[in-house]
Amino acid sequence: MRDPLPQYPGYALRRAAHATAVQLAMRLGEIGLKQVDASLLFLVEANPAVTASALGRQLDIQRANMVPLLKRLEDAGWIDRTPIDGKSQGLALTAEGAKVAAQARAIVDAFEAELIARVPAEHRDHLLPALDALWR
Amino acid sequence: MRDPLPQYPGYALRRAAHATAVQLAMRLGEIGLKQVDASLLFLVEANPAVTASALGRQLDIQRANMVPLLKRLEDAGWIDRTPIDGKSQGLALTAEGAKVAAQARAIVDAFEAELIARVPAEHRDHLLPALDALWR
DNA sequence: CAATATTGTTATCGGTCATAGCTATCGGGA
DNA sequence: TCCCGATAGCTATGACCGATAACAATATTG
Numbered sequence: 210m211r212d213p214l215p216q217y218p219g220y221a222l223r224r225a226a227h228a229t230a231v232q233l234a235m236r237l238g239e240i241g242l243k244q245v246d247a248s249l250l251f252l253v254e255a256n257p258a259v260t261a262s263a264l265g266r267q268l269d270i271q272r273a274n275m276v277p278l279l280k281r282l283e284d285a286g287w288i289d290r291t292p293i294d295g296k297s298q299g300l301a302l303t304a305e306g307a308k309v310a311a312q313a314r315a316i317v318d319a320f321e322a323e324l325i326a327r328v329p330a331e332h333r334d335h336l337l338p339a340l341d342a343l344w345r
Numbered sequence: 346m347r348d349p350l351p352q353y354p355g356y357a358l359r360r361a362a363h364a365t366a367v368q369l370a371m372r373l374g375e376i377g378l379k380q381v382d383a384s385l386l387f388l389v390e391a392n393p394a395v396t397a398s399a400l401g402r403q404l405d406i407q408r409a410n411m412v413p414l415l416k417r418l419e420d421a422g423w424i425d426r427t428p429i430d431g432k433s434q435g436l437a438l439t440a441e442g443a444k445v446a447a448q449a450r451a452i453v454d455a456f457e458a459e460l461i462a463r464v465p466a467e468h469r470d471h472l473l474p475a476l477d478a479l480w481r
Numbered sequence: 482c483a484a485t486a487t488t489g490t491t492a493t494c495g496g497t498c499a500t501a502g503c504t505a506t507c508g509g510g511a
Numbered sequence: 512t513c514c515c516g517a518t519a520g521c522t523a524t525g526a527c528c529g530a531t532a533a534c535a536a537t538a539t540t541g
Binding site for chain 2 (some may be wrong): 210211212213214215217218219220221222223224225226227228229230234240244248251252255256257263267269317320321324325326327329331332334335336337338339340341342343344345
């Protein structure tokens with residue numbers, strides 16, 4: 210079948226992102242995480258007392274959509290909230306959350322290493338800078 | 346804010362794909378198309394008498410999900426169906442569909458050119474091969 | 482102090498995608 | 512030739528994601 214689409218970098222970008230997302234989702238699913246959960250855990254870990262709004266800004270997730278995401282993490286006992294002032298609350302990992310974050314990191318690091326390994330050596334170092342130019 | 350995520354090529358891939366998808370969606374939206382519509386029009390144009398199932402296989406879209414997509418294109422008068430045998434039907438662009446496909450191609454070509462232009466010259470030629478390795 | 486911005490939240494809506502199941506038809510091997 | 516597995520098209524449905532609007536309470540700024 211004739212298919213002109215794969216010549217388009219934008220199309221290849223879509224397909225590559227989807228293909229890799231499916232694979233990572235499967236691996237994180239084994240420890241009960243979605244990709245966004247892992248992102249949130251990593252960010253909270255790296256920024257104790259961060260607010261929900263700040264997380265949303267960093268990840269380009271609307272405030273409104275953060276609510277169920279954080280609720281899941283809180284209900285699972287992975288994060289807790291402590292009031293900063295009357296309207297903000299700081300987020301932090303619980304001990305349990307730190308364990309899960311460590312597991313998630315192991316999975317993500319292994320996955321990313323495999324991703325890079327799949328890229329032919331001569332293109333490998335160019336991938337991240339090229340992608341950065343498209344969204345940063 | 347400390348953010349370890351952008352170091353991950355997989356994360357950059359996600360963000361880049363999303364950012365570019367939003368932009369292309371806006372431009373195609375001006376002529377009433379979604380991205381998948383444009384993909385379908387291009388493939389039907391390049392493969393007259395192709396079946397819905399074959400399109401779905403090529404684009405990794407389930408048969409079931411092809412139905413509303415093709416219905417939209419048919420209702421808009423951009424494609425028509427002619428029976429191949431008792432259970433298959435060949436798809437083809439109408440004259441109107443060919444016009445829309447040409448408009449879509451102009452938009453996509455311009456967009457893809459801008460995408461590539463955004464990538465620093467030294468990384469430019471590596472992007473497509475690197476992405477291909479991740480999904481092909 | 483008053484006007485404005487921010488935070489967290491609820492509710493809702495559209496789009497995408499996966500799954501299951503159904504009917505009818507096609508095609509190949511016994 | 513006949514039968515059975517594979518295929519095509521379709522309906523229905525449910526999960527998930529992201530966008531939007533609105534609101535109350537609080538913080539910040541001029």
